[in-house]
Amino acid sequence: MSFDKFKDTIEQGDTVILYLNVNSMHAIQVQPKIKNKKDEWVENVFQTTYGALKVQSLVGKKFGTKVALSRGWAYVLHPTPELWTLTLPHRTQIIYTPDISMIIFQLEIRPGSVVVESGTGSGSLSHALIRCIKPQGHLYTFDFHEYRVSVAREEFETHGIGQYVSVKQQDVCQDGFGTELNGKADALFLDLPHPWEAVPHAAAVIKDLGKLNQTYRFEGQSNDFLTVEGLPKELSVKMIWRDVYTNSLFTNF
Amino acid sequence: MANEMEKNNVKVGDYIVIQRQNYTKLHKVTLKGIVMLGKDQLELGPIIGRPVWKTYKMIPKKNGKRVFVLKECDNYESLAEQLKKDVSCGSDNRNIFDDGRSQLLSTEEIVSLRTSGMSGQAIVGQLIENSKTFRDKTEYSQEKYLKKKEKKYFEYITIRWPTIRLITEVMYRTDPLKIMGLRMDTLSQILTIVGIHTHGTYMVYESGCQGLVAAAMLNNINIGGQLVHIHPGNLPQKQAILAMNYDNDKMSCLISVNIYSLLRKLQENSASDENNVEVNKKESVINESFLSESESDNKAIKNEENSSNDVIDTKENVITEKGSGSGRLVCDSLKKDDKEFVEEKEITLNVVHERKRKHSDPGESMSKKPRWELETEKAADFLRPSKADGLVIISREHPSNILTALLPYVAPSRPFIIFCPYREPLLEIYIQLKRKNNTVGLRVTETWLRSHQILPSRTHPDILMSGSGGYLLTGIVVECSTSTNTQESGSSLQ
Numbered sequence: 001m002s003f004d005k006f007k008d009t010i011e012q013g014d015t016v017i018l019y020l021n022v023n024s025m026h027a028i029q030v031q032p033k034i035k036n037k038k039d040e041w042v043e044n045v046f047q048t049t050y051g052a053l054k055v056q057s058l059v060g061k062k063f064g065t066k067v068a069l070s071r072g073w074a075y076v077l078h079p080t081p082e083l084w085t086l087t088l089p090h091r092t093q094i095i096y097t098p099d100i101s102m103i104i105f106q107l108e109i110r111p112g113s114v115v116v117e118s119g120t121g122s123g124s125l126s127h128a129l130i131r132c133i134k135p136q137g138h139l140y141t142f143d144f145h146e147y148r149v150s151v152a153r154e155e156f157e158t159h160g161i162g163q164y165v166s167v168k169q170q171d172v173c174q175d176g177f178g179t180e181l182n183g184k185a186d187a188l189f190l191d192l193p194h195p196w197e198a199v200p201h202a203a204a205v206i207k208d209l210g211k212l213n214q215t216y217r218f219e220g221q222s223n224d225f226l227t228v229e230g231l232p233k234e235l236s237v238k239m240i241w242r243d244v245y246t247n248s249l250f251t252n253f
Numbered sequence: 254m255a256n257e258m259e260k261n262n263v264k265v266g267d268y269i270v271i272q273r274q275n276y277t278k279l280h281k282v283t284l285k286g287i288v289m290l291g292k293d294q295l296e297l298g299p300i301i302g303r304p305v306w307k308t309y310k311m312i313p314k315k316n317g318k319r320v321f322v323l324k325e326c327d328n329y330e331s332l333a334e335q336l337k338k339d340v341s342c343g344s345d346n347r348n349i350f351d352d353g354r355s356q357l358l359s360t361e362e363i364v365s366l367r368t369s370g371m372s373g374q375a376i377v378g379q380l381i382e383n384s385k386t387f388r389d390k391t392e393y394s395q396e397k398y399l400k401k402k403e404k405k406y407f408e409y410i411t412i413r414w415p416t417i418r419l420i421t422e423v424m425y426r427t428d429p430l431k432i433m434g435l436r437m438d439t440l441s442q443i444l445t446i447v448g449i450h451t452h453g454t455y456m457v458y459e460s461g462c463q464g465l466v467a468a469a470m471l472n473n474i475n476i477g478g479q480l481v482h483i484h485p486g487n488l489p490q491k492q493a494i495l496a497m498n499y500d501n502d503k504m505s506c507l508i509s510v511n512i513y514s515l516l517r518k519l520q521e522n523s524a525s526d527e528n529n530v531e532v533n534k535k536e537s538v539i540n541e542s543f544l545s546e547s548e549s550d551n552k553a554i555k556n557e558e559n560s561s562n563d564v565i566d567t568k569e570n571v572i573t574e575k576g577s578g579s580g581r582l583v584c585d586s587l588k589k590d591d592k593e594f595v596e597e598k599e600i601t602l603n604v605v606h607e608r609k610r611k612h613s614d615p616g617e618s619m620s621k622k623p624r625w626e627l628e629t630e631k632a633a634d635f636l637r638p639s640k641a642d643g644l645v646i647i648s649r650e651h652p653s654n655i656l657t658a659l660l661p662y663v664a665p666s667r668p669f670i671i672f673c674p675y676r677e678p679l680l681e682i683y684i685q686l687k688r689k690n691n692t693v694g695l696r697v698t699e700t701w702l703r704s705h706q707i708l709p710s711r712t713h714p715d716i717l718m719s720g721s722g723g724y725l726l727t728g729i730v731v732e733c734s735t736s737t738n739t740q741e742s743g744s745s746l747q
């Protein structure tokens with residue numbers, strides 16, 4: 001439910017983002033018990049630099065409000081793909097929001113699009129793609145790593161968006177995307193060590209007038225293609241007070 | 254499903270993008286369409302009724318001027334491929350001396366070749382034959398030469414269906430100032446950060462961007478979602494929205510409202526009819542007086558507005574030359590008391606009152622509500638109970654007061670984002686917001702974008718690069734806490 005629709009109040013099983021400050025955020029699963037390192041079920045208490053939070057107490061609180069920690073407070077925010085990108089557990093190097101936005105823009109993805117993605121990685125881009133294409137669209141995502149596939153599948157289910165995505169374990173460079181997808185994709189995205197190996201398979205899958213996008217350089221024929229790199233620069237804004245000298249000495253030049 | 258629109262056949266009244274090599278132009282299809290592509294005039298008759306993504310060859314009309322008719326063809330042939338095959342090349346440029354006289358044909362001769370109706374390929378072939386140095390150039394140099402000539406003599410065009418990506422490219426390239434320097438990467442970030450769900454409600458305050466941001470947001474919303482498009486003045490800038498050829502279903506998700514009308518509607522309780530009328534009259538005065546430059550831009554598309562019945566009763570003959578005096582006035586503080594607010598503005602705008610205008614007959618307003626008022630009510634109804642899921646502000650005016658006025662109508666834990674071509678207004682707003690406790694996650698960012706040339710052994714970043722794509726202030730709305738804690742990060746409770 002968490003990522004599918006917005007809601008006002010936190011319920012059992014939701015993912016919430018605990019916001020401490022602009023550089024410190026954590027994704028928490030609202031459940032009464034959690035497994036610790038020794039694989040034992042213990043009470044779900046989340047520790048921060050501002051104190052502890054009994055996660056179960058979040059149930060019933062409203063998103064966007066302050067919650068008390070034992071030595072301070074924090075905000076609980078509704079999960080979004082952007083916040084998830086900043087807080088998700090990394091299994092691979094992920095793609096961040098500026099690149100994600102460029103990808104979605106260039107691929108012209110809209111509600112109802114059928115998108116194919118490989119590799120899934122940690123699912124950062126996947127969450128943003130799903131938000132864009134639901135409810136009628138579908139995301140087919142592939143990764144050759146068994147563990148990553150199962151974690152991704154589980155995450156999509158927990159986040160309430162499992163119905164919009166199919167995760168499959170497959171080496172798309174060797175075996176392609178599966179013939180059932182031929183001619184079905186509006187957009188295809190490759191983030192692989194050797195994307196050129198997957199290109200012939202990609203060509204079969206993309207519809208007439210579909211789009212192909214990769215994170216690495218791509219040499220070859222294409223109707224219309226563009227290679228860009230983007231770098232976001234964040235400005236640090238500070239209020240600094242300075243004295244102003246008004247002595248007559250300074251004005252008699 | 255998403256590409257069904259692109260399989261459309263071209264109809265009269267559609268907007269299309271005409272592409273010739275890298276040059277793209279937005280064009281509205283008319284029955285006897287003629288379009289200028291650089292210095293060439295094309296007659297677009299043959300494209301009507303044909304699917305998009307077709308390529309057409311430009312065939313000169315043989316009357317000496319550069320007028321062309323179009324003939325459909327399967328594909329275009331690259332000049333470089335054709336002509337390079339038969340020519341040998343040199344290994345480096347040590348013996349090549351550029352004295353400007355390597356081309357034996359004179360300018361007049363070349364021009365006459367062109368007007369004689371010779372095909373582009375033949376002309377370039379002639380140029381190569383009459384060039385002293387072509388055979389000595391390296392292979393890469395020959396390719397570059399041919400590509401350059403191809404640009405000039407290319408005689409194929411492709412008809413494409415407008416998409417946000419294409420329109421942004423066209424507008425940014427033609428005149429970036431018309432869209433306030435909103436580069437595509439910044440626009441893409443706006444769309445992702447505001448996080449559009451198809452069934453959400455979103456507010457966008459837009460002025461000075463030709464409707465591009467509203468069109469882009471509308472692209473991702475379907476029936477069930479709403480986009481409240483807020484603008485100064487009476488008519489929104491709609492160029493990009495029209496260019497997207499949105500169907501009626503999509504357009505039903507869009508509500509365009511004037512900012513003052515909307516704010517008043519959101520703030521009023523139940524006013525009596527009498528008050529309403531008086532307020533309406535004064536409101537129409539204010540609406541006109543705050544016409545920004547968007548009005549003069551809108552004159553060009555006013556005809557289209559008229560035909561779609563979007564014009565307010567009182568405004569028919571009113572758009573006179575207001576001049577720049579009345580434009581760009583920023584409302585300093587929107588007072589809750591309607592009357593006080595109205596009077597304050599009337600004092601400062603006495604000049605405007607002198608001009609000719611038609612007022613709505615009070616009797617008329619009472620019996621039938623004008624369309625803009627119905628739209629405003631509709632928008633207010635969406636925003637009052639459950640507030641918006643996101644807010645985008647991209648304005649010529651200083652965003653500060655606009656943000657203050659609209660932020661209360663964004664639900665908690667939802668993003669808002671402000672675009673500005675300069676950083677200073679955003680820095681001011683950042684400081685202001687830090688003092689209140691109603692937002693978190695504040696960031697001011699700018700993106701740096703560079704494109705690359707990709708060719709075998711010649712891959713490198715492009716030499717020319719855009720300086721700035723504008724700045725963004727983003728944040729998340731939270732419920733204002735009642736505690737007096739002014740620090741952002743959690744500190745110990747007293």
